[in-house]
Amino acid sequence: MSPAPMPVALLRSSLLSVPHGFPRREGGVSPPPFQGLNLGGSTGDAPAHVEANLRALAAAGGFPTGRLHTVSQVHGDRVVEAPELDGDDGALRPAFTEADGLYSLREGDVLGVRVADCIPLLVEAPDVRAVAAVHSGWKGTAARIAARAVEALASRGARPGALRACVGPHIRGCCYEVSEELADHFAGAFGPAVVNRGAAGRPHLDLSAAVCATLEQAGVPRAQVEVLQACTACTPGFFSHRRDGGLTGRHLAFVAARWPGPKTGTPGAFELS
Numbered sequence: 001m002s003p004a005p006m007p008v009a010l011l012r013s014s015l016l017s018v019p020h021g022f023p024r025r026e027g028g029v030s031p032p033p034f035q036g037l038n039l040g041g042s043t044g045d046a047p048a049h050v051e052a053n054l055r056a057l058a059a060a061g062g063f064p065t066g067r068l069h070t071v072s073q074v075h076g077d078r079v080v081e082a083p084e085l086d087g088d089d090g091a092l093r094p095a096f097t098e099a100d101g102l103y104s105l106r107e108g109d110v111l112g113v114r115v116a117d118c119i120p121l122l123v124e125a126p127d128v129r130a131v132a133a134v135h136s137g138w139k140g141t142a143a144r145i146a147a148r149a150v151e152a153l154a155s156r157g158a159r160p161g162a163l164r165a166c167v168g169p170h171i172r173g174c175c176y177e178v179s180e181e182l183a184d185h186f187a188g189a190f191g192p193a194v195v196n197r198g199a200a201g202r203p204h205l206d207l208s209a210a211v212c213a214t215l216e217q218a219g220v221p222r223a224q225v226e227v228l229q230a231c232t233a234c235t236p237g238f239f240s241h242r243r244d245g246g247l248t249g250r251h252l253a254f255v256a257a258r259w260p261g262p263k264t265g266t267p268g269a270f271e272l273s
């Protein structure tokens, strides 16, 4: 008999006021090389493991599995609105479209993005009670998908200056060695501070600095953007596509449109346990 899994461990932002979380590997039922809470279905792991892990995440995060929206991520810059749900029977929903960011103003909706080294960016717009979740790897970061998310929320009445955001665990400048060509591109687009030279003089990219610069240019004050410090490649407890040579699991960062304080007419709102 295999030992019981460890509890699910969620990292949280000190800035966001809505329910959210960035899971680590702990918890879940997947065996190596997906050991722990693998939340990615196209990894080679058994679908039954991934579903059990998603249900464990939902239980730990206090959200109904049937309200979780995800997208089929394609390293682009498209940010789309989550569709209205036709009831909630508790079933897990497949990705509703190809995109790399999603947002919702619907009370009770939960948005998720899958990552293993890429940046999971969670955003809230308290003034219009909207949330967004964004997958930003180097391609999405270069395409400034974070600004697309700000624009999408602004199109629904949110003031960029009122947004709060959190950059979750990803591969950081300590470990993310890139080609000279890519380093040059990022330094030209975002400034020299996004590239550092490791001990051997090779270029390493700081994706979070590029995302923070993008958000600031889009009108989000730097003080309203938090960057969690863990590096998925060298901090124990994370899946890392780079470190594990592609054969690894996925994390799923989530954010829920559930706001503190009363609001009239909130069908589908749920209570956090």
Ligand SMILES: [Zn+2]
Pocket: 171, 172, 173, 174, 175, 176, 231, 232, 233, 234, 235
């Ligand atoms: Zn590192």
